Amino acid sequence: MIWHRLSAWNTGGEGIHSPRLFYLVRHILYDTNRLYAWEDIERRREAMLRAPKLVHIEDYGTGINREELVSHIAKKSVMRASDAQRLSRVLNYMSGTEYVPERRRPLRIVELGTSLGLTTAYLASVNSANEVVTFEGSAEVGMMAELNWQKLGLQRIRLIRGNIDETLPKYITQLSKQGETIDFVLMDANHTGEATLRYWDMLRPLLNGDSMVVLDDIRYSRDMYMAWKQIGQDDRVTSTLDLGQMGVVLVYPPLIKRHYRLRM
Secondary structure: OHHHHHHOEOOOOOOOOOHHHHHHHHHHHOOOOOOOOHHHHHHHHHHHHHOOOEEEEOOOOOOOOEEEEHHHHHHHOOOOHHHHHHHHHHHHHHHOOOOOOOOOOOOEEEEEOOOOOHHHHHHHOOOOOOEEEEEEOOHHHHHHHHHHHHHHOOOOEEEEEOOHHHHHHHHHHHHHHHOOOEEEEEEOOOOOHHHHHHHHHHHHHHEEEEEEEEEEOOOOOHHHHHHHHHHHOOOOOOEEEEOOOEEEEEOOOOOOOEEEEEOO
8 A cells, every 4th residue: 555655646546548537536536525315324334333233244255254333343344434525426427317428317326335324325315316326245244234224314325235246247147138238336344356357257248338336445355455456457448547545447439548645
């Protein structure tokens, strides 16, 4: 992370030649304006940080099940507010005609790793017409997420419980048969390089020319960072944005292949 801060740009988008990419960086990623729904979501975060409830966690990544306090999950396993809000601004942009002028349909958003559903709430609160499908391995954690969405009045969220290695292929097969694609993916589940690459290989065929994939915790381990670098070399990928904590993958064909490090 220190090397990233020393080597990353902080130019507000200067030096990026694609108009779409420049706008995304300058006016969306570096934007600091708050959207109306964020205060309610952050109140739910505060409630989770104080929650004394103990939940059972089925951890399919490590294979070790355990009991954990909701407050501990909220503190260590939920995406920080600034990053979730950045994704919310990105989806707000993607939902409008500025991103794809000819788009006339809601976005299909896929999240791997629901946790307490707070990041999901940020993804879903942008546009009630968008479809959010989120995957969570732990049943009790998923129940806490659903409670949060109920409190926030969010309805167009589909939670798929179970081992993502089993549930994601079924979902992808279903979409493929219907000829559907995915517009936005947040990968924040099993933080190993092997799992990250496996999920990428599953999702890759369903990405369209305007899709965006965001990987959280790309510097979680050397293994995870190498997976991020390998995805950037994929033939479908046209540009990547390294934001330090997160990595953004673009498959927009007109872009010249280039990898940017940005200081956020």
